[in-house]
Amino acid sequence: MALCHTHDVDILILAESEIYGPHLLLTLNKGRPRKFCTPFELSPRLSFFIRYPSDCLKPVSDGGGVAIRRFRPPVGLEILLGAMHLPSKLHYDDVDQMSLSHRAADAIQQAERRVGHARTVVVGDLNMNPFEPGVAGADGFHGIMDKRIARRGARTVQGKSRRFFYNPMWGHMGDASKGPPGTYYYDSSKQVNLYWHTFDQVMVRPDLLDFFPDDRLEVLAGVGDQPLLSPRGTPDKSVGSDHLPLLFDIEIEKGI
């Protein structure tokens, strides 16, 4: 709640939220002039709360931790919003994850064909890092780190044109990044232990690059005075979640 108020959030997307939706709405809206509402919702794992009229967010498709919505604000740019909560590495191997990210990326492309544009934002817990094949690979989301290359739109791989996503999360990994080294912390005994993972990501299609200010993207380590990290510096589930939230801006009113 504090996060929404502090950052003047217009669209809140939660994955696997254990908070009962109506209770959250009551708390979010208490004493607030602009109210959140929940549009018609069938996603089993993702919830949307918006500070726009409820018919601004229309469901396009759901399935397998993928919820695709068409967002048409009263004023401004229409966008396609793909919220993701893909399966965990604890239960699925790399091949399964690749296969499911291929399907998720395919669902996004089908939705783009249906709505007739590719002003698409993908956001959520992909349970994969930006460098993994399911995120970076052409058969997956094809999320790349360089805006200039993303502006080319697509590249041909094995005879098929594959559209890019620009993935700014490449710049949000490690100590040199602004904010925490990742969005999720997991200490394992395996040979390779990354400790920090950037499973929570936002990616935009080239058509939205001019509306996506990189410097407005943050991995939040705290909300107001409340840290979301424990004294050890890892996400503190007791005050928030074991994943850190992402905050970003799409300038839908730009260029009106």
Next chain:
Amino acid sequence: MAEMNLWGQLPTVEVRRTPYVILREQAALLGQMTENLLEGHVEKGREGSKFAAKLNIVAPTLDHYTYTVLHVDYPVALYPLKVWDTGEGAFRECGNDAEFVEAVGEILSSDRVKRVIAGLLSQIRSDAPTPA
């Protein structure tokens, strides 16, 4: 010189219902049961070296809103195959068509899918114009 048959005896082809056909039957039934307010659609494709199909519930009057109920990947030999239950977020392995039918039945008759169907029907009916 007489032509030689280098193919040998071709295998006898047993006509089997593929997972795709089984899903299509269920897709058609959904339309019948809901007076076509909802439609079942099956999409066929490839997933690596395997065939792939997914069963969608489509609501034509809700801008063709699509809910994907399950995916299936199957090899040329059809089995063993993997069914991805999208609501449960889990894979199921099926060794033969009886196991596949059982798995699909459990998914389609699950409370989760019933809730989706009920939610869509209620939305469609509430959007329908009231007779004058």
